[in-house]
Amino acid sequence: MPQFCYYSLMSKYADNSKAFFDYEILKRFTAGLELLGLEVKSVREGKISLRGAFVIARGGEAFLVGADIPAYQPKNAPTEYDATRARKLLLSKAELEELRVAEATKGLTIVPLSVYNKGRFVKIDIAIARGKKKFDKRQAIKKRDVERDLKRSL
Secondary structure: OOOOOHHHOOOEEEEOHHHHHHEEEEEEEEEEEOOOHHHHHHHHOOOOEOOOOEEEEEOOEEEEEOOEOOOOOOOOOOOOOOOOOOEEEEOOHHHHHHHHHHHHOOOEEEEEEEEEEEOOEEEEEEEEEEEOOHHHHHHHHHHHHHHHHHHHHO
16 A cells, blocks of 8 residues: 655745846755744635745844735734744754855845745745846846747747
């Protein structure tokens, strides 16, 4: 009898497609996301926005700042609930050190890429990234248009 593998049941809750356009991705990490129960339910319904979110590394810990997760049931949510509060990321010490060094480096930032589940856990992909200049963005648009035209012709 085959064993049930719950890791194959992965679904993506949110994507930050703008990050791939605005930043050059240098290195990716996968982290756990520490959430409240009402936030987990909200994320599983897809009510999460990564627009404008970023990651900071402070005091040996990493936090997701600016991500908007509204309450699952707004009328039942605690009165002091903050939808854009800083949420702790669960990473190893070596990964935290790498993020701290990258954050201290001029020109680098840490951006969230996507939120998904891995079994019963909510995970987040983050990346060390460098901002693209305007001409780099124009080249990306041109390249995408050329590839689209080639696919159409074939």
